[in-house]
Amino acid sequence: MKISVVAVVAAIIIAGLIELFYRQTYSVSLKGEIIGYTTDKVALQKRINDYIKTGDHQKIAFVEVDDLPTYASCLLKNDVETNDDEIFEKVIENAKAYSKYYAITDNNEEKVYTTSFSEAEDAVNKLKEKDSANSDSLGIVEKYGVADKNEEDENEIKIMNDDNQVEISSVDTCVDKVYVEKEKPKVVTTTKKSSSSSSGAYKSVEKTVYNESSVSTNLGISLIRPVSGGTISSRFGYRSRDNHKGLDIAAPQGTAIKAAASGTVIFAGSGAPYSGYGNIVVVQSSDSVSIRYAHCVAIYVRTGEYVEQGQVIAGVGSTGISTGNHLHFEIRYNGNAVDPQNYVYN
Ligand SMILES: [Zn+2]
Helix, strand or coil, rough: CCCHHHHHHHHHHHHHHHHHHHEEEEEECCEEEEEEEEEHHHHHHHHHHHHHHCCCCCCCCCCCCCCCEEEEEEECCCCCCCCHHHHHHHHHCCEEEEHHHHHHHHHHHHEEECCCCCHHHHHHHHHHHCCCCCCCHEEEEEEEEEEECCCCCCCCCCECCEEEEEEEEHHHHHHHHCCCCCCCCCECCCCCCCCCCCCCCCCCCCCEECCCCCEECCCCCCEEECCCEEEEECCCCCCCEEEEEEEEEECCCCEEECCCEEEEEEEEECCCCCCCCCCEEEEEECCCEEEEEEEEEEEECCCEEEEHHHEEEEECCCCCCCCCCCCEEEECCCCCEEEEHCCCCC
């Protein structure tokens, strides 16, 4: 009995002594190493969590830290101080801040960058209003980059992507940089040719050439569609009444017929040896290839003239043996008719 009383008294004295020299704290470890002590681990962790959300700058989306601290309760000598500030600095020492930004893309290729989605959206809408040729292939992509403080202006940050600074553009600059003008014909004014005798279908007009992307062919030349729009009204090959040697493209009277390939006009007019074709232009586009454009309402070029690919050479009509306004488009390779739909309108 006496012994246990002594033991209890001794325990109380020891506890009192401990309380006199030690206090309850938490040791804080980072990567397994104690970096300090805190009495309020909740407040310290909240401070770290708040920092991770936005760092110390509004334009930061989030902060990445190498590691988060761990806490263990411990008794600390009263004369050892806790060091929350130091712990905090150590935790964020190698922190990486990230900023959100936006890329305007054209066909998935990043073209320009803005800091906000609304700016990117504004720019895309303006491009659509301006009828930019790439209106249908534009997109907006959300991006993250490492945020760097700008030394010159504390309120600004630099956004880095793979060690390169992301160039942020204003809405207007975005519009300027991304805008693509729709293809327009380049109009070349030529001096009026002397009006020598020619077929009645000939009309002297300004030379107009459309820049259109062409397709390469196994005929040794590249081709463009001679009529934009229009509908295929009769295909190449055997049909009930005959073997159709060309492709018929129906279009309103006067629709521009463009040279599908450059070359020299070897016939412009009507009659033999092209009876039935109405007003026809025949262009020798290479040694092997000649192209016939038939049933024209008007012809804008003359025999011997060189025409460029895309140059307007005639207008759609229904002259000759024809039941409606259309272009009869016929390609001859070494004299044999080939199907134009092997190359265009396919
Ligand atoms: Zn035809």
